[in-house]
Amino acid sequence: MLPKSVGRADIVTDEAVYEVELTLTRAKRFEAIGQVLIYRQSINPDLKAIVIGCRSRENIEAIIENAKAIGVEVQTWDK
DSSP: OOOSOOOOOSEEOSSEEEEEEEEEOHHHHHHHHHHHHHHHHHHOTTSEEEEEEEEOSSOOHHHHHHHHHTTEEEEEEOO
């Protein structure tokens, strides 16, 4: 059984749990992926897990593809 409270998700809708970061550096991307997976599991494992943030200058395409493989969608925009 999961603990009653594992923190607060940034946004929760009927369809998804969102973790929002201002800038998605490599380190922030890993942190956000872990957070959204834990929040989703705690709230409702059937929801989508989505990470959103501004793309950093770092090349993180491999991280995005691997996140997708474990069920986390990553949405970014450029500055």
